[in-house]
Amino acid sequence: MPMDVDLGLENTYIKHTKLTYIDGELGVLRYRGYDINDVVNNLSFMETAYLMLYGRIPDSKELKLFSSYIGDGKLPERIFSMIDTFPEGDPLSMASSVFAALAIDNNMKWSIDENKRNAGRIIGLSFNVFANIYLHIKGKKLYNIDLGDPVSGFLRVTNNMDPKNVKAFEAAMILYMDHEIPASTTAALVTASTLSDMLSSLSSAMNALKGPLHGGAAENAFLEFLDIGSPENVKPWFNEHIIKNRERLIGFGHRVYKTYDPRIKKFRELSMSLCDEKNRIILDTALELERVALDYFREKKIYPNTDFFSGLLFNELGFEHWFFTSLFALSRVTGILAHIIEYNENEQRLIRPRAIYNGDGERFIKR
Ligand code: SDX
Numbered sequence: 001m002p003m004d005v006d007l008g009l010e011n012t013y014i015k016h017t018k019l020t021y022i023d024g025e026l027g028v029l030r031y032r033g034y035d036i037n038d039v040v041n042n043l044s045f046m047e048t049a050y051l052m053l054y055g056r057i058p059d060s061k062e063l064k065l066f067s068s069y070i071g072d073g074k075l076p077e078r079i080f081s082m083i084d085t086f087p088e089g090d091p092l093s094m095a096s097s098v099f100a101a102l103a104i105d106n107n108m109k110w111s112i113d114e115n116k117r118n119a120g121r122i123i124g125l126s127f128n129v130f131a132n133i134y135l136h137i138k139g140k141k142l143y144n145i146d147l148g149d150p151v152s153g154f155l156r157v158t159n160n161m162d163p164k165n166v167k168a169f170e171a172a173m174i175l176y177m178d179h180e181i182p183a184s185t186t187a188a189l190v191t192a193s194t195l196s197d198m199l200s201s202l203s204s205a206m207n208a209l210k211g212p213l214h215g216g217a218a219e220n221a222f223l224e225f226l227d228i229g230s231p232e233n234v235k236p237w238f239n240e241h242i243i244k245n246r247e248r249l250i251g252f253g254h255r256v257y258k259t260y261d262p263r264i265k266k267f268r269e270l271s272m273s274l275c276d277e278k279n280r281i282i283l284d285t286a287l288e289l290e291r292v293a294l295d296y297f298r299e300k301k302i303y304p305n306t307d308f309f310s311g312l313l314f315n316e317l318g319f320e321h322w323f324f325t326s327l328f329a330l331s332r333v334t335g336i337l338a339h340i341i342e343y344n345e346n347e348q349r350l351i352r353p354r355a356i357y358n359g360d361g362e363r364f365i366k367r
Contacts, residue, residue, distance in 0.1 A: 005356055010255070014189065014351065015343050019052060020178045020335070024256035029263065031178060032056075040266050045151050045173045046070070049123060049334045052178055053116050053341070069117050071147045073124020075102075075132065080142040083132050091326045092215070094133045096206035102129075103199035110195060110344055119337040122198055124150060126333040130326050131157045137322070154330075158318040165317055168270045172313060175263045175306065176328050178335025180256075184209035185336050192340035193351040205336050209329050212250070215307075218324040221251030222282075222311030224289070226321075230281060231288035238292050249293055251308030258301040264309050271312035279316055286312055 006012045021030040029036040032051050039048055043057065050058040050066050058066060082101055086094050102125065108118040127150040132142045134157050146153035151170045155161060181189065187208035188201040209215035228237045241247045254261060275283045290304055297303070307328075314324045 008255075009186070009353075014186070015181065015339070015347060017180065017339065017342060018055065019338050019342060020180045022180050022256055024254070024258050027257060027259040027262050029179070029261075036175065036262050037265060040171050040174045043174065045170045046149075048174045048177060049120075052334055052338045053119055066120055067148070069120025070124035070127075070150060072121040073126070073128055073147055074144045075125065075128045079129075080132065083136045083142060086133075086136060088137070090210060091130075091133050091137065091323060092206050092210035092329060094136075095129055095326065095329060096203045096210075098129050098133070099199050099203040099206060103197055103203065106197060106199050108197060108199070110197075112345055115198075115341045115345065118198060119334075119341060122202070122337060123334055126202075126330055127154050130154070130330045133326065134158075134319075134323055155317070160318040164274065168274055168313060169317055171266055171270060172310065172317075172327065173331045175266055176310070176331035178332070178338065181339060182255075183211070183214050184329075184332065185339050188336045188340050189343055190351045192344055193349065195344070195348075198337060198340060201340050202333060202336060205332075206329060209332065210325065215325040215328045215332075217250045217305070217307035218310050218314070218328050219321045221308050222315060222321050222324060224250055225282050225285045225312075228285050228289065231284045234285060234288040234292050238289070238296070242293070243296070249297075249302075252293055252297060252304055253302045254305045257303060257305065260303050261305045263306040264304055267306060267309035267313055271309055271316060274313065274316040276316070279312075282315065283312055 031039050124147045131145045152166045184205040188205040191201040191204040242249050311324045
């Protein structure tokens with residue numbers, strides 16, 4: 001019997017991985033050994049997804065074949081009718097429902113020969129899932145997007161096809177692609193470990209990613225900037241909310257990073273380079289909040305995390321704040337699929353932890 005529970009599984013390792021390496025003390029993140037900033041500055045989304053799944057940067061022939069797998073990700077008509085019935089509400093819950101609905105009659109079984117091809121198809125499906133959830137919420141006609149280049153096909157839903165915006169969005173899809181096994185990937189691993197299927201595992205992950213302590217932070221950090229309103233109001237706001245009321249500063253802190261999250265560099269660079277006059281005050285407010293918060297939190301090793309800046313970029317790309325977490329989720333589909341394939345192909349074991357009983361001793365019913 002162990003001494004006590006490992007609350008939050010903080011010190012528990014549930015798998016080996018060759019996918020993503022994180023050093024929380026030094027602020028290092030590598031995909032298959034390549035530094036995240038090297039990857040985001042040199043590879044496309046498709047090349048990075050291939051690297052994540054296959055472990056190498058693809059040649060043109062490999063990329064063409066992988067792209068055809070992604071191109072298979074068209075939604076059936078019944079899914080459009082289902083999305084049409086969704087009420088106003090949380091896009092992540094819609095995504096979880098759609099992935100579960102796609103799992104109803106899916107024929108994708110676990111097979112070493114087929115897993116990566118199926119993952120490619122599901123990546124294509126996920127671009128259509130999130131694009132059509134966005135179109136539904138905006139009251140627009142649903143359709144299967146052009147998956148020839150899923151990134152620009154997706155960005156068409158916001159009619160925002162300026163080449164520098166497509167490049168920036170592609171960078172965001174790379175930066176969020178994987179992060180070892182956060183809560184959402186762990187939820188997917190638990191599901192996949194029962195030999196349930198990939199789509200059902202993604203459905204589990206969406207429900208976990210939705211939470212405000214995890215993916216929900218991408219939206220809530222941005223809402224903080226709007227609530228503060230101007231750089232001048234940062235200090236009084238911070239003193240009231242964070243110091244006096246001891247509220248959590250969303251977009252700050254991380255279970256693993258005890259220094260700057262290495263993904264911030266690119267998100268900050270892009271959000272500053274794309275910022276126009278109408279968004280200037282939001283960016284200046286965010287930068288002032290980062291400065292004030294760092295002064296206060298640095299000694300507790302609480303630094304900004306990727307969600308602090310990602311919303312600024314998504315806003316500048318024309319997405320509404322209620323969709324930021326969905327964009328994080330869309331990118332993370334690839335990393336989640338890579339982890340559940342790695343687990344089930346190499347060390348599959350039903351994930352079934354224990355609880356330490358501290359309840360009543362045996363008792364008897366006396367009638
Ligand atoms: C993501 O895991 C991943 O990799 C996730 C992610 C990914 O790519 O998948 O990186 C994406 O989810 C990033 C995190 C986004 N979440 C937020 O921004 C929400 C705000 N952050 C915190 O709630 C918090 O930092 C967590 C939840 C992210 C991590 O917290 P831990 O490791 O559970 O630490 P804790 O809650 O035990 O806090 C330790 C101390 C506490 O103070 P004391 O009670 O000891 O005095 O630090 C304080 C906390 O109050 N603290 C904060 C804080 N984060 C920690 N205080 C104020 N604001 C914060 N943001």
